Amino acid sequence: MAKSAPVPGRPRSRDAAGLPAVTPDRIIDAALELTARHGVETWTLRQLAGAVDAYPAVIYHHVGDRDTVVTAVVDRVIAKYELPDENMPFRDWWRQFLTNLRTVFMQYPGVARRVALNGPSVQAGGPTVDRAMRTLLEAGFDQDEAAMVCRLLVSQACLFISLEDDQRRAREAKDKISAGWGAPPANPELSGLATLNESVQGRLSDPEKNQDYFAELFDYAIDRVLDGVEKRLEEIRGS
């Protein structure tokens, strides 16, 4: 766009061309939409500039480098989920919270990974962290272990969501990720391997089960780790 040499009749300013002024807000809006469609790591700064009908340097002028833009996008996404009712028992609260997190984050591929890595900004994440810590303290964890559990559960959810993000994307490109797995093993000694392959075969032949395989793993991962946290809590209470 805007690649042609200046033509006499062509307006030389955004104003004269009838284009809206570029603002930081409009840039983040565009970046959010690009993220929803392509994932946060996939769009380029040149694409973003194109989406607001501007030159790459304009992004730098109004917002900053790519990382700064992405940070702003992440903050926007974090503002989108709702926190469960604070009167719920801690296990139900977390189950609900992490499920909400997933449905929102899955709409913006790559955001979960960013949050796992950097955490949320204090600004955007503060209220969430406050509520989350309270549920754990009320449940009976001491200060340090509550902080640990908080980190564990948020990481658990974000990491498994980011796994879903990336595997979905890889599948779209190629369908040969699990190639080789599913076929009976050449070595008949490997009976455990054969069993896994049978299970994989069952999935591959039933397309709708295969569809929700990722979601199933997420739920299973969350449930098992919550079981583990609950058991730990019983140990604390018992001692």
Place this chain on the structure above:
Amino acid sequence: MAKSAPVPGRPRSRDAAGLPAVTPDRIIDAALELTARHGVETWTLRQLAGAVDAYPAVIYHHVGDRDTVVTAVVDRVIAKYELPDENMPFRDWWRQFLTNLRTVFMQYPGVARRVALNGPSVQAGGPTVDRAMRTLLEAGFDQDEAAMVCRLLVSQACLFISLEDDQRRAREAKDKISAGWGAPPANPELSGLATLNESVQGRLSDPEKNQDYFAELFDYAIDRVLDGVEKRLEEIRGS
């Protein structure tokens, strides 16, 4: 390297220059070493070519594109860990196995993430998967749930290791990741947030505790999820 124009006295073939012939094996060796030092996502094909005193096109000729090289590197790394004694009870076996996995993978940043995403190749991962599945089947899981638990535990370990990889790398660059967290919250209503910040403060002021924070999270994550898997097993046995 080899950037100057051809000089009369300069030998024009690797042989004449006394350089060893480039082989796929030598290329993977160099890639493995670059991975150990810089991480699998960080080195460039041009660096790899430089490491074997060759042009980038030579890598393509002998091995293939970047992804093919990385896949070969991952297979090499997988061959490096040892499997625990097969007579151990399933929980101890997994605890040991995932710990071994961590010590090996941590030496090659980025490999854990690749394994979480693509799994190992059938060639390299077959024996491990076989043993892993057997422990779960013997413990009492049915075929499908054993496959699920296997996937959960390997993913759990790889994802948390990859989190360590990336956070270590980020810390080396900047020390402001947790900037803002640790300071008392501006809003006095957020008592849960204040508690978290106290815990963070305690860590930051005790440097050796901060050092092992990542390792601590890994162990905690593995122990909680194993607790959860064990509890699930008791449910199955009871019914």
Place this chain on the structure above:
DNA sequence: ACCTGAACACCGTTCAAGT
């Protein structure tokens, strides 16, 4: 202050040409 347009230093990948 805001925007243009070109440039810089990279990247993975491809390819004709040499030996």
Place this chain on the structure above:
DNA sequence: ACCTGAACACCGTTCAAGT
């Protein structure tokens, strides 16, 4: 068959110059 050396189409980032 193996290697050279240059080129292609990208990328994030910077900057002097225009309005």
